Amino acid sequence: EAQVTQNPRYLITVTGKKLTVTCSQNMNHEYMSWYRQDPGLGLRQIYYSMNVEVTDKGDVPEGYKVSRKEKRNFPLILESPSPNQTSLYFCASRQTSGTGQETQYFGPGTRLLVL
Amino acid sequence: KQEVTQIPAALSVPEGENLVLNCSFTDSAIYNLQWFRQDPGKGLTSLLLIQSSQREQTSGRLNASLDKSSGRSTLYIAASQPGDSATYLCAVYALGGSYIPTFGRGTSLIVHP
Numbered sequence: 001e002a003q004v005t006q007n008p009r010y011l012i013t014v015t016g017k018k019l020t021v022t023c024s025q026n027m028n029h030e031y032m033s034w035y036r037q038d039p040g041l042g043l044r045q046i047y048y049s050m051n052v053e054v055t056d057k058g059d060v061p062e063g064y065k066v067s068r069k070e071k072r073n074f075p076l077i078l079e080s081p082s083p084n085q086t087s088l089y090f091c092a093s094r095q096t097s098g099t100g101q102e103t104q105y106f107g108p109g110t111r112l113l114v115l
Numbered sequence: 116k117q118e119v120t121q122i123p124a125a126l127s128v129p130e131g132e133n134l135v136l137n138c139s140f141t142d143s144a145i146y147n148l149q150w151f152r153q154d155p156g157k158g159l160t161s162l163l164l165i166q167s168s169q170r171e172q173t174s175g176r177l178n179a180s181l182d183k184s185s186g187r188s189t190l191y192i193a194a195s196q197p198g199d200s201a202t203y204l205c206a207v208y209a210l211g212g213s214y215i216p217t218f219g220r221g222t223s224l225i226v227h228p
Contacts, residue, residue, distance in 0.1 A: 031214060043204070043218040058215060090158060094214070101166060104149060104206070104216070106159040 002027045004107035006091050012113045013081055021076045021110050023091030029105075030096045032074040033058065034066065036087040037109075043090070049074055050096065081114045088112075117142045119207050121219035128226055134192040136222045138205030143183045146208040150179050150190050153202045153221070162203075163190070195226045 004025045013019055025032065033048035035058075045058030049068040063085055065077040074093075078085060091107040118141045128134060138148070147166045151159040163172045163179040165188065171180040178191040192199060202223045206216040 040220075042220040043206075045215055048215065088156075092159075096214070099166075101164065102147075102214075103161045103164050105161065106151075108158045109156070111156075 002105065004091055004093055004105050006089075006107040006110050008110060009108065010111050012115065014115050015082055016080050019078050019081060019112075021078075021089060021091075021112070023074045023076065023107060024072050025074075025091075025093040025105070026072065027093060027095070027105065028071065029093035030071070031102075032068070032091065032093045034064070034074070034076045035090045035092065036060065036085075037090065038087050046076070046089075081112075083114045086112060086114045117145075117207060117209065117217040119205060119217045119219040121203075121205055121222050123222060124220070125223040126225070128195060128224075130195060130197060130226055130228050132195050132226075134195050134224070136190040136192070136203050136205075136224070138188040138190070138207075138219055140186045140188075140207045140217070142209075143186050144210050145183065146210050146214065148179075148181055148188050148208070149206045149216075150177075150188075151204040151206065153204060155202075159204065195224075197226050197228055199226050200224055 007022045030051045034046040035043045037043045044060045047066040049055045089110045094104040095102045120139045122137045149164045150162045165181040176193040181188045202221040204221045205219040
């Protein structure tokens with residue numbers, strides 16, 4: 001089954017304690033990205049990756065890091081989490097065939113609370 | 116900078132009604148447009164994707180149209196059912212290779228029996 005998986009699904013942490021949210025896709029997609037969703041602000045892109053070892057900033061990259069060492073994995077790293085990073089996070093992937101038909105697939109979400 | 120607006124923000128209808136959800140965008144230079152459904156606390160499920168060269172796409176009771184020149188897309192839901200209750204999001208993808216999407220804030224739909 002084609003899917004994007006994220007772990008953990010729920011996380012409570014404290015300010016300053018480094019954490020990593022993993023993301024994996026089994027569709028051999030080149031393009032992967034991270035979003036955060038906040039009430040009243042909608043979905044905003046944090047980082048994206050066009051392929052292995054190629055990453056770039058989205059709209060709200062401050063306080064986040066990513067890496068893309070393998071095609072299937074795209075972890076999101078919060079080196080020193082702060083309460084304003086409390087949010088619902090989504091990982092997504094899509095093909096980049098250039099046909100205009102590339103559907104984006106989303107993971108189930110990770111709900112993060114930073115105290 | 117692309118801005119995407121969805122109207123209405125919320126909608127409550129009785130079962131069986133035909134519905135129209137609206138999405139408007141400010142920059143018509145788009146790659147494609149995608150409609151998603153999101154259930155509370157869950158991820159996004161793709162409903163329909165319309166390429167910039169297309170006018171509409173259909174899947175079952177859903178029909179999405181795109182008018183690039185006027186910066187509008189509509190999602191038509193025929194014969195609504197309680198299971199259609201969810202938030203519907205519109206995402207517009209930019210040209211230029213980065214595929215960065217701009218999302219609307221969604222329309223929250225409740226279909227009551």
